[in-house]
Amino acid sequence: VKVLEGMLNAQGMKFGIVVARFNEFLTSKLLGGALDTLHRHGADEDDITVAWVPGAYELPLVSKKMAESGKYDAIIALGTVIRGSTTHYDYVCNEAAKGIAQASMSTGVPVTFSVVTTENIEQAIERAGTKAGNKGADGAMTAIEMANLLKQL
Numbered sequence: 001v002k003v004l005e006g007m008l009n010a011q012g013m014k015f016g017i018v019v020a021r022f023n024e025f026l027t028s029k030l031l032g033g034a035l036d037t038l039h040r041h042g043a044d045e046d047d048i049t050v051a052w053v054p055g056a057y058e059l060p061l062v063s064k065k066m067a068e069s070g071k072y073d074a075i076i077a078l079g080t081v082i083r084g085s086t087t088h089y090d091y092v093c094n095e096a097a098k099g100i101a102q103a104s105m106s107t108g109v110p111v112t113f114s115v116v117t118t119e120n121i122e123q124a125i126e127r128a129g130t131k132a133g134n135k136g137a138d139g140a141m142t143a144i145e146m147a148n149l150l151k152q153l
C-alpha cells in the first residue's frame with residue numbers, strides 16, 4: 001500500500017498570505033499566528049508575501065491572482081466575520097468560502113480557508129490566539145501540509 005501524506009516542512013517553500021483589514025484588531029492576530037507557524041516550520045522570511053484586502057469578501061480575488069501567478073506553493077486566506085456586527089453576515093461568509101475554494105480548485109494551488117466566522121466578538125477572540133487557539137496558525141499548518149502533499153502527486 002502506498003500512502004501519501006504531507007510532511008510539515010516549510011523549508012524552501014513560498015507562501016502567500018491574504019488578510020482582511022476589516023476587524024484588523026483580530027485579523028492581525030491571525031496573521032501573527034500564521035507568520036509564526038511558517039517561520040517555526042522553516043519557511044524563509046523572504047519567501048512569504050502578505051497582501052492586505054479591505055474585507056473577507058475581497059479575499060477570493062487576491063487569493064486567485066496570487067495562486068495564478070505561479071509564485072507560491074500555497075496561499076493562506078485570513079479574515080474575521082462576526083454576525084453580531086453585520087446584517088449581511090451570511091453573504092460575506094458564503095462568498096468568501098465559495099470564492100476561496102474556487103481560487104484553489106481553478107488554479108491547483110492550495111488556498112486555505114482561515115476565516116473566523118462567529119456569532120460574536122468573544123468567540124472571535126477565542127479563535128485569534130486565546131482558548132480556542134489561533135485560526136491563522138491552523139491555516140498555516142494546513143498550507144504547509146498541502147504544499148508538501150501536492151509535491152508528491
Ligand SMILES: O=c1[nH]c(NC[C@H](O)[C@H](O)[C@H](O)CO)c([N+](=O)[O-])c(=O)[nH]1
Binds near residue numbers: 022023056079080082
Ligand atoms: O471581513 C469582514 N468584512 C465585512 N464586511 C466587508 C466586506 O468584506 C467587504 O469588504 C465589503 O462588503 C466591500 O466589498 C464584515 N462585516 O460586514 O461585518 C466582517 O465582519 N468581516
